[in-house]
Amino acid sequence: MTIAAHPQAVRPLKKRIADASEPYLYSAPALILIITVMLVPLALGISYAFRDIQLLNPLSGGFIGLDHFRALSEDQAFFRALRNTLWWTGASVFLQFLFGLILALLLDKPFAGRGIAQALVFLPWAVPSFLAGLNWAWLFNPVIGPLPHWMYALGIMDAPNNILSDPHLAMWGPIVANVWWGIPFFAITLLAALQAIPRDLYEAASIDGAGPVQRFLSITLPFLAPTIAITILLRTVWISNFADLIVVMTNGGPADRTQIVASYIFTQAFKRLDFGYASAIALVLLVLLLAYSMLIVLLRQTLLNKG
Amino acid sequence: MASIDIHGIRKSFGTFPVLHGVDLTIRDGEFIVLVGPSGCGKSTLLRMIAGLEDVTAGEIRIDGKRVNDLAPKDRDIAMVFQSYALYPHMSVADNMSYSLRLRRSTKEKIASAVGNAASKLGLDPLLERRPRALSGGQRQRVAMGRAIVRQPKAFLFDEPLSNLDARLREQMRAEIKKLHGDLRATSIYVTHDQIEAMTLADRIVAMHAGVVQQVGTPLDLYDRPANLFVAGFIGSPGMNFFEGRYVASGEGAELQLANGATLPLGKRLGIESGSVATLGIRPEHVVIADGGALEAKVDLIEPTGFGIIMHVTIHDIPMKIFTLDRAMLNPGPNVRVDLPRDKLHLFGTEGTRVD
Numbered sequence A: 001m002t003i004a005a006h007p008q009a010v011r012p013l014k015k016r017i018a019d020a021s022e023p024y025l026y027s028a029p030a031l032i033l034i035i036t037v038m039l040v041p042l043a044l045g046i047s048y049a050f051r052d053i054q055l056l057n058p059l060s061g062g063f064i065g066l067d068h069f070r071a072l073s074e075d076q077a078f079f080r081a082l083r084n085t086l087w088w089t090g091a092s093v094f095l096q097f098l099f100g101l102i103l104a105l106l107l108d109k110p111f112a113g114r115g116i117a118q119a120l121v122f123l124p125w126a127v128p129s130f131l132a133g134l135n136w137a138w139l140f141n142p143v144i145g146p147l148p149h150w151m152y153a154l155g156i157m158d159a160p161n162n163i164l165s166d167p168h169l170a171m172w173g174p175i176v177a178n179v180w181w182g183i184p185f186f187a188i189t190l191l192a193a194l195q196a197i198p199r200d201l202y203e204a205a206s207i208d209g210a211g212p213v214q215r216f217l218s219i220t221l222p223f224l225a226p227t228i229a230i231t232i233l234l235r236t237v238w239i240s241n242f243a244d245l246i247v248v249m250t251n252g253g254p255a256d257r258t259q260i261v262a263s264y265i266f267t268q269a270f271k272r273l274d275f276g277y278a279s280a281i282a283l284v285l286l287v288l289l290l291a292y293s294m295l296i297v298l299l300r301q302t303l304l305n306k307g
Numbered sequence B: 001m002a003s004i005d006i007h008g009i010r011k012s013f014g015t016f017p018v019l020h021g022v023d024l025t026i027r028d029g030e031f032i033v034l035v036g037p038s039g040c041g042k043s044t045l046l047r048m049i050a051g052l053e054d055v056t057a058g059e060i061r062i063d064g065k066r067v068n069d070l071a072p073k074d075r076d077i078a079m080v081f082q083s084y085a086l087y088p089h090m091s092v093a094d095n096m097s098y099s100l101r102l103r104r105s106t107k108e109k110i111a112s113a114v115g116n117a118a119s120k121l122g123l124d125p126l127l128e129r130r131p132r133a134l135s136g137g138q139r140q141r142v143a144m145g146r147a148i149v150r151q152p153k154a155f156l157f158d159e160p161l162s163n164l165d166a167r168l169r170e171q172m173r174a175e176i177k178k179l180h181g182d183l184r185a186t187s188i189y190v191t192h193d194q195i196e197a198m199t200l201a202d203r204i205v206a207m208h209a210g211v212v213q214q215v216g217t218p219l220d221l222y223d224r225p226a227n228l229f230v231a232g233f234i235g236s237p238g239m240n241f242f243e244g245r246y247v248a249s250g251e252g253a254e255l256q257l258a259n260g261a262t263l264p265l266g267k268r269l270g271i272e273s274g275s276v277a278t279l280g281i282r283p284e285h286v287v288i289a290d291g292g293a294l295e296a297k298v299d300l301i302e303p304t305g306f307g308i309i310m311h312v313t314i315h316d317i318p319m320k321i322f323t324l325d326r327a328m329l330n331p332g333p334n335v336r337v338d339l340p341r342d343k344l345h346l347f348g349t350e351g352t353r354v355d
Helices: A002-009 A013-048 A067-073 A076-108 A114-121 A129-140 A147-153 A172-195 A199-208 A212-240 A244-249 A261-270 A275-306 B042-050 B092-102 B107-121 B136-149 B166-183 B194-200 B218-223 B228-233
Strands: B004-013 B016-026 B031-035 B057-062 B077-080 B154-158 B186-191 B203-208 B211-216 B240-249 B252-257 B262-264 B276-281 B294-303 B308-314 B317-323 B334-338 B345-347
Touching: A013 A275, A067 A275, A076 A114, A076 A172, A076 A212, A076 A261, A114 A172, A129 A147, A129 A172, A129 A244, A172 A212, A172 A244, A199 A212, A199 B077, A199 B092, A212 A275, A244 A261, A261 A275, B004 B042, B016 B042, B016 B211, B031 B042, B031 B194, B042 B057, B042 B077, B042 B154, B042 B186, B042 B203, B077 B136, B092 B107, B092 B136, B107 B136, B107 B166, B136 B166, B166 B194, B186 B194, B194 B218, B203 B218, B203 B228, B211 B218, B211 B228, B228 B240, B228 B276, B228 B345, B240 B262, B240 B317, B294 B317, B308 B334
Parallel strands: B031 B186, B031 B203, B077 B154, B154 B186
Antiparallel strands: B004 B016, B004 B057, B203 B211, B240 B252, B240 B276, B252 B262, B276 B345, B294 B308, B294 B334, B308 B317
16 A cells, blocks of 8 residues: 555645546636626625716716615615515516406316317416517507597596596506516416426315315415415515516606516616616615515525425 | 126127127125136226126126116116226325215214224235325225125126235235135136136136126036136146047947047047047146156146146147156156046037036
């Protein structure tokens, strides 16, 4: 053994360095890529939140500590955007989930033409969000769209007005567009989960005496629960960050009634060109979403452990 | 407990018929086994009794009451599935009590029913576990426990042992038989395994291609198979067949094989001389004797431990012999055999038994 060990002892320094750095060299391309495309922008963005960065002011750029956050804590527009975000996200996710689940349950039953129906259901997902926003904005426009006239005829509205210009109703416009656009995601994922439930269980339950409602509650729901938790988590994060439809349809108006945090960041960064303040808001949103995600992940874990 | 009457049952999936008019009367407390190869319609028949498949034509009565249009839950039957179909998110106790909870039974009644079933099946230490923490045999027991707690009019078993390994299957088979002895519940059991059918059944219903081939006690089917299908299906290794022409000659009769050789049948039978017929004999009934009438060329020897399966050729027709004589492990190239006349089965042109 001493003979075998001997050559190692006199290994030249260069060789030893090369051997030691070998694993790092192998992983370097991937690490460098991740650092440059993910970590650097993230760190830069976070650093903006503590600096005074205004594109139109060449003297800006200095470190200002927590000034942005102090300003933010007194910014009523921000708090309204936060409330609007809750409203926008809650209503959109709930309605998308509800209709997606109903659609999935319908598509789970065999009927003629089910293959075509399943393909059609996926269609809204393939429409670019800006196009969807424009379409729905036009549909709500009484000059060219039919929706206000229909709602007036049904007695839902007093006059065929554009709901997007009514401060009390404006948020419903983007929410409706978002629900239409997002149903396929829930329908398809829930349908996949539904089809993974063994049919035997439903048969056993129907012999045990369970009616349709009891079968849904004691078999379908427990089986869907993990999928529901993870899809709702994903959609909540996406939708609360999803300003496309709002920017296209209402641009935050009227009177900031449809301004959500994501669109407020967009306004601060690209209309007022105050990147520092926009970054501070983004950081707050990031922390809120992280906290929310942790909560859902914990919930899902306990659900899975129980099941 | 109840009797079950099945009258003229037909079933088609779309235009494809799978059951062609099944009639069956099951007495109260009887253990009936539906046996047949895959696709013979036995599971479909069971699922129709359970209410999981619609009846295309005919009538099913449980305890004298027509149930064709009743939902499964209103038929008061319990079913054990091949996959067990246990509710994975419920504990063993909850699985077993689910039907009682749905019927809003009292807590005391549920507890005593589950306790009784659990002690009968040895499930007491497992009641709080989830199905995924159980072995295959334990899951099987839970599935049976779930059926027992209800005290239904009838038990339906859909290949309940197919997912178990051979040793466990043997053990559960005996447990099911013992359980039926205790409960005396009307049971219908579907299997493709003829050993399960033979050992469990009060009466076997042999099915093939959507038609009932024979209904009888296990020994009826073994000793007097009604047709070629039953003869070939029941028994392992399967019955040997010689196809030929039935020729009556004087007091006796014989079977003329294709190559001109004849096999004596002993007595005259009720079919026309000259008609096509098939002679059958079970491997265990072939007698190896030095003075035997036939010469058999030995092709292959399969020792099973208990006995020996010999693959031989007689008159160019391959057949099997089952013998307990260990000397036959090294029989030499040829043996002489006899086909005892009282063990022969003759089937006519249509494949039905001729006596």
